[in-house]
Amino acid sequence: MNSNNDVIRKLHELTEADMSEAEFLQSVENNMIPMQQFFTYYRCAIMEIETKFRVLNEQFSLNGESNPIEFIQSRIKSYGSIFRKIMTNHIPRNVEAIERDINDIAGIRVVCSFVQDIYRLADCFLRQDDITLIEKKDYINNPKPNGYRSLHLIVAVPIFLENEKRLVKAEVQLRTIAMDFWASLEHKLRYKKDLPPYQLNLLADDLKKCADQSAEWDRRMQDIKNILESN
Structure with missing residues (x-):
């Protein structure tokens, strides 16, 4: 009998080896929307949201401020x-x-330069009257136990098609450069399979310490920026 960990591992491997469209279609019942059309809705939602953030970034620049978005x-x-x-x-x-x-x-x-940029951008984004906030999770002020930090927004955005307006959900993550660097490396290390449990626990402790140090860098850089702007 497979252990629960084996089942979870095999499910995770689906993201690495991936499924073909045909395999996915076989696993989905009552498929009334062609998959190409289904994913087009989400690509359109991404374009709408990216445009909104790029416009905000340009507006800050026009106001004589530095661009808050790195990428x-x-x-x-x-x-x-x-x-x-x-x-x-x-x-x-x-x-x-x-x-x-x-x-x-x-x-x-x-990905933003400073922590305050994250909250300012998120506030401007959510004030737009065609954005519906479904859920907000602040992992910056309330980090996950492993040290992960980010601001998560689940939103619905309208996309305008030939004959209809359709609301599509998307997840927006706002992070600093330091948060993104840590999260990217942690993701690569998370599913290493060949290490004994005790070593995995030691690495988890080290990763948590790195996350806390990254948060301290963000805090200090924000303090420096605030001092410079106040003079």
Whole structure:
């Protein structure tokens, strides 16, 4: 009998080896929307949200301020990642349930220079009247136990198609450069399979210390910026 850890590992491997579109379609029942059309909705949502942040970045520049955004990245979840989420969260295998219950098929990461930039950008973004906030998780003021820090927004944005307006959900993550650097490396190390548990625990402690040090760098850089701007 496979252990629960073995099952989780095999589900995770779906994100690495990935599933083909045909394999995914076989796993989804009552598929009323062609997959190409389904994913186009999410690509359009990403374009809408990216444009909003790029416009805000330009506006700050026009106001004589430095651009708060260092870079923006986006992605659509792979077939394997979606299927893993269906399995681990016991989501019904149909497109309607996937749209309803999975909020991060479209993901946008906005990397900022300073912590205050994150909250200012998020506030400006959420004040726009066509953005609906579904959920907000502040992992900067309330980090995860492993040290992860970021501001997560689940939002719905309208996309305008030929014959309809459609609300599409997306996850926006706002981080500083230091937070993004730590999260990227932690993600690469998280699923190393060949280490004994005691060594994995030691590495987890080291990663937590690195996260705390990164947060201290962010705090000090913000303090320096505040002093410079006050003079």
